[in-house]
Amino acid sequence: MTNQSIDANAPDAEEIFPVEDGFSLRVRVLNDQGLHARPAAKLAQEAQKFDCDIHLVHHGESVDAKSILDILTLAVGHGSELELRAQGPGAKEALTRLGGLIRNRCR
Amino acid sequence: MATLKGIPVSAGISIGRAFFLNRSGAGPLPRQSLPETLVPAECDRLDRAFAQFRQEIEQARDRIPPELKEHALIIDSHLMILTDPKLSGAAKQYIHSLRINAEWALDKAVADLEKAFSALDDPYFRDRIQDVRTVAGRVQARLAGQPGGMKAIESRVVLMAHDISPADTATLQTDKIMALVTVQGGKTSHTGILARTLGIPAVVGVTELEREVRDGDLVVVDGLRGLVILSPDEEGLAHFSDLKYQFEAYQAGIMRGCHLPGETIDGYRIKVKANIEMLEEVPTVVNNGGEGIGLYRTEYSYMNRTKLPTEEELFQEYLDLATIMSPRRVTLRTLDAGADKFVSTLGAYDERNPALGLRAIRLCMYHRDIFKTQVRAILRASVVGNVSVMFPMISGLREIRQAKELLAEVKAELRQEGCRFDVNMPVGIMMELPSAVMIAEILAREVDFFSIGTNDLIQYSLGIDRTNRYVSHMYQPLHPAVVRSIKHVVDAAHQAGIEVSLCGEMASDPFCVPILMGMQIDCISLTPQAIPGIKRVIRQATMDDCKKLLKLVLESPSVTRTNALVQETIFRQFPDELMFYSSLLDREDSPAH
Numbered sequence: 001m002t003n004q005s006i007d008a009n010a011p012d013a014e015e016i017f018p019v020e021d022g023f024s025l026r027v028r029v030l031n032d033q034g035l036h037a038r039p040a041a042k043l044a045q046e047a048q049k050f051d052c053d054i055h056l057v058h059h060g061e062s063v064d065a066k067s068i069l070d071i072l073t074l075a076v077g078h079g080s081e082l083e084l085r086a087q088g089p090g091a092k093e094a095l096t097r098l099g100g101l102i103r104n105r106c107r
Numbered sequence: 108m109a110t111l112k113g114i115p116v117s118a119g120i121s122i123g124r125a126f127f128l129n130r131s132g133a134g135p136l137p138r139q140s141l142p143e144t145l146v147p148a149e150c151d152r153l154d155r156a157f158a159q160f161r162q163e164i165e166q167a168r169d170r171i172p173p174e175l176k177e178h179a180l181i182i183d184s185h186l187m188i189l190t191d192p193k194l195s196g197a198a199k200q201y202i203h204s205l206r207i208n209a210e211w212a213l214d215k216a217v218a219d220l221e222k223a224f225s226a227l228d229d230p231y232f233r234d235r236i237q238d239v240r241t242v243a244g245r246v247q248a249r250l251a252g253q254p255g256g257m258k259a260i261e262s263r264v265v266l267m268a269h270d271i272s273p274a275d276t277a278t279l280q281t282d283k284i285m286a287l288v289t290v291q292g293g294k295t296s297h298t299g300i301l302a303r304t305l306g307i308p309a310v311v312g313v314t315e316l317e318r319e320v321r322d323g324d325l326v327v328v329d330g331l332r333g334l335v336i337l338s339p340d341e342e343g344l345a346h347f348s349d350l351k352y353q354f355e356a357y358q359a360g361i362m363r364g365c366h367l368p369g370e371t372i373d374g375y376r377i378k379v380k381a382n383i384e385m386l387e388e389v390p391t392v393v394n395n396g397g398e399g400i401g402l403y404r405t406e407y408s409y410m411n412r413t414k415l416p417t418e419e420e421l422f423q424e425y426l427d428l429a430t431i432m433s434p435r436r437v438t439l440r441t442l443d444a445g446a447d448k449f450v451s452t453l454g455a456y457d458e459r460n461p462a463l464g465l466r467a468i469r470l471c472m473y474h475r476d477i478f479k480t481q482v483r484a485i486l487r488a489s490v491v492g493n494v495s496v497m498f499p500m501i502s503g504l505r506e507i508r509q510a511k512e513l514l515a516e517v518k519a520e521l522r523q524e525g526c527r528f529d530v531n532m533p534v535g536i537m538m539e540l541p542s543a544v545m546i547a548e549i550l551a552r553e554v555d556f557f558s559i560g561t562n563d564l565i566q567y568s569l570g571i572d573r574t575n576r577y578v579s580h581m582y583q584p585l586h587p588a589v590v591r592s593i594k595h596v597v598d599a600a601h602q603a604g605i606e607v608s609l610c611g612e613m614a615s616d617p618f619c620v621p622i623l624m625g626m627q628i629d630c631i632s633l634t635p636q637a638i639p640g641i642k643r644v645i646r647q648a649t650m651d652d653c654k655k656l657l658k659l660v661l662e663s664p665s666v667t668r669t670n671a672l673v674q675e676t677i678f679r680q681f682p683d684e685l686m687f688y689s690s691l692l693d694r695e696d697s698p699a700h
Binding site: 032033034036037040045072077 | 183187191223229231232235
């Protein structure tokens, strides 16, 4: 995985909305099997690099994006839409990074 | 002398010493309460075990050559689970709040996650709990001070494992293994296939195994009844060595006769074919005297993969099958996915009641292009001349006509392309829905043969999910409604002059087969391992007795009466043949509360 490939699919600045006390971004999951073990591992790994709180929201349920177990129990299938929420230092950068990663099928 | 129960997947008896290939945990899980002063030290111990395993994983990842990068990714997800606070953090919290030892606390943390995962609808995500168990198991082993890595087997052993993966098989010293026992796994697991290939007994799904058995323990593995007997006493040992001897003598006897035709003493002939799902099983079919493939389950090529199989792939598979089996007939059942057979490439549908949902022929009609690809592959393989096709889950005329229309369409295409195929390829349907049974006379005019799928027919007729432990005791193959349904289908087929076969588990049950013979069913199709035993029963029966038994069964008002009657009669007629059978009839009558 290179940074280039993520950047190519990275969300534009206007896709990231300010909400109550942070930021929100909507992305669609394109992996064939959804966020299964490997994409979930990659996503949690990347999320852990940021200091801000990051959550994934799916069907009204919100989980910690830094926990692979949380992500797996969210059972996000192929084609589902997800909301990423971040608050704290570097929240916008985190969403840009993770949004790009998901759009790039977590490769 | 304690006994552990599991699922028998390969017949036979072995007596030997246990040897663990791997463990999820560290044997019997130690459970201790701690004084408060020891709590911080226990947390440190847990941290150290996590850290130790983490270091081992990271080192293993670095050693993986670049061409096996995929494996490095699996290791990554294990590493993330290992560092996830939902596991280690939760375990530490349990140490603090309940003042219990690290092993117990970790076990509780895993149990919490099990609950969360088991609530998921999608089987793929649900199964990821296995990764959690694997990781936690390895940490448990570090807590117990066990090193990682595989030991060499010195003498012949009963191999025990949490699970045996296809990857493990490559490195197993198969000549040193006299039986297999695993914690994980079900009827169709890889362990069973491996054991049957090696000709050794195997029991899977023994949940208590790791807690109760240690390396070097003397055990008896009863692959007939699915039992593992721990530290047998002298009497027990004598009993099982007798049984082992008798079984091996019996096995040798039925194998000698398995190539003779399925014919009763008074000359009535019934074809005995095999149900299989992959090419690798064909040698077993031929060795065990199978007279053809009565049911080829085509789902296997669609499962556990990210892309659908291509027409070429399917064609090669079917062509190989038909060629190897030629001139014996091969009946391919079109894709029977949905419900319990999950095919991820077809997507998961949000269904409240999958058994009554988009499955089998319905799913195929929904994905007409995928269905067409399969039908093309089947027709092209029919050029060998011994292929027939059947459609699953037919409920009425419309579905048959639609399927036949598609078949005609494909034939026209192939003709135009100049592809050769068998223009007279027989077309049949599965009779497994009560609606189809009721109108069997009508459906019989549309097809060349019927195949009765009793597993589903019983489920739908009695409204019983056999995998539901609260009601599974009511799953009764000889329920008068089921027997009458089968009889009705057989009679309708014969009136229309078409062949009728039966391919459910009843076909491998020696208590049910004589009843089916009494109906003069043309063919039964069963798991290849059971063919020699069933052929022996057929060859020792007379049509006269079978008809008499059928008459009594049809007159019986209740399943309780029928079962008693059948058991008494069959035991009287085949006293020596039934020692090694587990029957659908002797299910435990105690429903779970």
